Amino acid sequence: MMEREATLKELFRPEGKPVALEGVKVLEICGVNFGCMIAGSLLQELGAEVYTLFDEEAAKITAEGVYIEGVGIPYFVEGRGKRRVTWGEVSSLLPTVDILIDGLGPGKLAERGVGYPQLAEKYPYLIYVAVSPFGHFPTQKSREYANMPDSDLTGQAYNGYMAMLGNPSLPEPYSYPLRAGIWLSWAFTGAAVALGALAAYWQRLKTGKGRFVDVATNDVLSVVHPYQVGAGFILGRGRRRSPTIDANLHVTYTTAKAKDRFVAIATVIWPEIEAFFEIIGRPDLAEKWREAMTKVEERPEELHRLEKEVFNIVAQIPSDELIRRSREKGRPPIAVVKTLEEVAAQEHWHMRRAIMQVDCRGKRLLMPGTPYVLSETPGRANQPC
Amino acid sequence: MNYFDVIVTFFKNPIDSKPLEGVKVVEFAHYILGPNIPRLLAQLGAEVVKVEPPPRGDRWKYASMWGGRGFFKGMRIDYLYLNSNKYFLGLDFRSEKGRELMLELVKRADIFVENMEPGTLDRYGLGYLQLREVNPRLIYVSASGYGQFGPLHKLPSYDIIGQAESGIMDTTGWEEGEVNELYRLPDYPGDWLPSTMAVSAVIAALIYRVKSGRGQYIDLSQAASLQRFMYHFVYMSATGRRMGRSGFFDPFAVVSGVFKTADGKFVAVAAMTERQAKALAEVVPGLAEAVGDKWRSYKALAEWVAKMTLGDVLDVCKKLGVPAQPVMNDFDVVSDPWRWERGSVVKIVDRLYGEIVVPGPVVKMAGVDLDVKWVARPVGYHNKLVLKKWLGYGAEEVDELVKRGVLGYWDGQIGNTPPPGWRAEDDPVYLGERDEV
Secondary structure, eight states: OHHHHHHHHHHTOOTTOOOTTTTOEEEEEOSSOHHHHHHHHHHHHTTOEEEEEOOHHHHHOOSTTOEETTEEHHHHHHTTTOEEEOHHHHHHHGGGOSEEEEOSOTTHHHHTTOSHHHHHHHOTTOEEEEEESSOSSOOHHHHHTTTOOOOHHHHHHHTTOGGGSSOTTSOTTTTSOOOOSSOHHHHHHHHHHHHHHHHHHHHHHHHOOOEEEEEEHHHHHHHHSTHHHHHHHHHSSOOOOOSSSOTTTOSSOEEEEOSSSEEEEOOOSHHHHHHHHHHTTOTTHHHHHHHHHHTTTTOHHHHHHHHHHHHHHHTTSOHHHHHHHHHHHTOSOEEEOOOHHHHHTOHHHHHTTSEEEEEETTEEEEEEOOOOOBSSSOOOOOOOO | OOHHHHHHHHHSSOOSOOTTTTOEEEEEOOTTTTTHHHHHHHHTTOEEEEEEOTTTOOGGGGSOOGGGTOEETTEEHHHHHHTTTEEEEEBOTTSHHHHHHHHHHHHHOSEEEEOSSTTTGGGGTOSHHHHHHHOTTOEEEEEESSOSSSTTTTSOOOHHHHHHHHTGGGGSSOOTTTOOOOOOOTTOHHHHHHHHHHHHHHHHHHHHHHHHOOOEEEEEEHHHHHHTTOTHHHHHHHHSSOOOOOTTSOTTSSEEEEEEOTTSOEEEEEEOSHHHHHHHHTTSTTHHHHTTOHHHHHHHHHHHHHTSOHHHHHHHHHHHTOOEEEOOOHHHHHHOHHHHHHTSEEEEEETTTEEEEEEOOSSEETTOOOOOOOOOOOTTTTHHHHHHHHHOOOHHHHHHHHHTTSBOOOOOOTTSSOOTTOOGGGOTTTTTSSOOO
16 A cells, blocks of 8 residues: 555656646636636636736735735635736737636626627637626526625525524524635635536537536535535425534534544444444443434434433543544544644645645745646646745 | 626527537445536536445445435435436446456546545556556546545545544634534535535546546545635734634625524625725614724624614615625525526426426536436446446346346335336336436
8 A cells, every 4th residue: 555655646746747728718807706716716726827807805805904915815815826917908818718707797797898798709619607696697686686796605695504504502693603614605606617617618629619607606505515405305494403413414423522622523324323332432322312313303302412411421531532442443433623723734735735835025824725636737826926 | 688688598498418428437436525526527418327336335325314304215315416317337346247347337438436445446456557557548536535645645534524634624613712612514515515626627637638648647635625715824824823713704804794683584794895894884883983893893783684674684785785695594495486597496307206306507508408317326227228338238148247246236225226116127227228318
């Protein structure tokens, strides 16, 4: 196995290799729509040449007033490796563009004479990807909300995602639905836009024809990640939100406070659940849990009573002891929940270029690298300073 | 003519084939992370053969969902979605003949997707280094928690472990002192998001192959994919402080949060820019003075929202140009008229499972129909069809391979069975006589 790893490490060395999307030209006009910018970034990391129309409001978005190289943190990350252009340069650039990503909202570019209806006629090979809260495809809501700017928080809410996160038993307002700690809705949107753009580009290689692709921030997460649709259809109601018992499997697929710190416990299939009860020294609870699980609709309090009992036991065991026992048994996977500092210090992520250290005018900064690890055409994360 | 009326003309009358038609994929994957890649490729038109060892196959379908209520006519609902538009082959890859068949399929494939523990398939001669000898044009994707190399690569992974190792859990929930709990991101985004991102890498590799003639190896790490969106690292290194967990605030918005309305609903509001916050401050008493202090501005906005219905909040914010939307639950999502009108929730009639509500296509593409055509099938259901289409085998040869234990079928357990009333002798697809659609 050591030999395999060494061979693969060599295989994935990025130096001196070409990029996959060599010669593919992308123009993004995103405004304050980071789903749009993320899509451009993913294409850039795969080797496309990306031009971005600079937006002052987007560049100002940041946390607690922190600016780097004159822009906010999200713009600093998503703007790297892209060439900034002005409105004056757009028309001369358009004839050479393969993919245009429009994040301004339905009809906004058309008002300036560069919407899809105008461009499709002039540049029939153009791939035009629109990103907006309710889409450019005509619906009552897309018309009604055509002027509404995009946001990740509202995307997480409208996709039904936020309703599943947090603890409803806490006092208000801590009991309210929470957000995922990253721009999850914009991340899904960006991934979908990049995928749609490349699928259309692949088809263009065969047909020579461009196309219109439409992505709505408010539905991507629930379409790609389909529990809201499945639960609504099968159960005919919303699921119960729970911070610990997994809302789908009704098992201890969860975070828990061990004696010293938080751990993540991954029980998915029954042998893992049984193993978990064994390693906490209470194999007798497995059958009780199974029984409570089958009656969860009628008697949810039974599972909650067991949940309290189980987590009280876990709270008595040090995290490294739990992990030792799980490794010895071979299941279930248990891991310490790492802090950001611990993650940032791990050699693994730096070696894989998932987290990179850059030098910005004498200051060392950490930032996300690229997840694209390809043997022939490695992903690239450009120096942003 | 109105913009929307022009746009609809591009969507009318699908005329084109799907983008990835003609692309062949072999999937040897289980749970979510691996299978979601071929799911999306299949939706884009690729022909996907999901290979499962008979009789049990992909174990994800056996995990009880919603206290046993998550099964639709014998199959888990998320398994039905996750494996839609695929062909199912029950193949024992550990037998010599099984491995030979696998290699024959790989010779004809463009893409191979697996998510076993790193190194597992090498032991059976099905790792990248071995398969590239059989098919140098092959694009081979290994999906795992931490990738195929590096100090962590041997650690076990599930979505939740990837969340813990990536650091994303440390960004979610409340700061200690506010609430002493730590939450995972629900519904396994550590699987669904990385696999969606991976599809772009796969298509990019196809594009590169057109120019170079060469396939390649894609090493997908779920934790690294999540880290791609963690701007927290930049903040931390720039300031020397960690960025706090976000609760219900967007830390990059000027004013934001989740609020309760007078009619007891939750609404999310996010003024991302100073302009949006200023517009809001013109109607919300005390907000202008509170901007810059997240809890003070939250309280000002919360008092204002508490006196209004959800509909009123949405109307005012729409007029102001400030993003605001209701916090929807599962049932709200499925009942939302916009989603039905747009086609992001669709009712289809599956040939086997009948009427079923499914999520719509990952993107809407003008002139192309990217819908779900059929949902998952039990282990080995397409044995005859796949071996006929890909390798030219007759039904008798398949029956012989079944007798020898090389090929096989489902075990009849819940999660791995055809729907009630299904009859093998009446099903031409199962018999290999016709295709699904």
